[in-house]
Amino acid sequence: MEDEKLKYLSRINIFSDLDKDTLQKLDKITPMVTVPRGAVITSPGDVDSVLYLLKRGRVRLYKTTPDGSEITLAMLGDGNVFGATGSLGLGNPDMYAEAIQSSLVCAMREEDVASLIQRNPAVGMRLISLLSQRVRELEEQVESLSHQDVEGRVLRLLVHLADDFGVADRGYTRLDVPLTHEEIATMVGSTRETVTTTLSHLGRLGLVRTGRREIAINRERVTEWLNAKSN
16 A cells, blocks of 8 residues: 555655655655545635645646636646645645546645755755746637637647547547536536537548547647648
């Protein structure tokens, strides 16, 4: 059991080069908790400064608008981190984190994160790199919302998700993450009805393949289509 827990810790992106002794110390202060599908892990107003480690599973980061609508900011998979410690925020203050699959998650207190970074500066550098990547992704999301039509926004989103969750499947890249049309709509600034119509059209073009809570893309055709649209 201990070896399995250490295996999960070593697969956390920011801990990839830590030695076994350091991982064992981390294991003692970061017990694993199984979070059921649909549970909210963190939400606005949480007073604790915590860094969450996603050892296995899928987590959606989102915020709500004044009218109650949800805007999905990111989908995270195995080995990712989220939350906030002091001035380092891997999200934003009004963000929710929801498990969209049963997930193994643990939490590190701010003082434990600070101590780890002092002993292992590379961990701090990886956290900064990860934060910078999140900012870039959000900027790209805003740019896409501003300059792409719905078809373009949907395809660019699917390509991005395929990079993180793609599995080869009969000439397509299948997204190994459950997604509803409503969830896609919250990521591309559209409605569920429009996304459903758009996916049907893209399917007829041979760019995507859809099934029950399953989406796959033809990477080659999608790339050609996006390049043609940008020229």
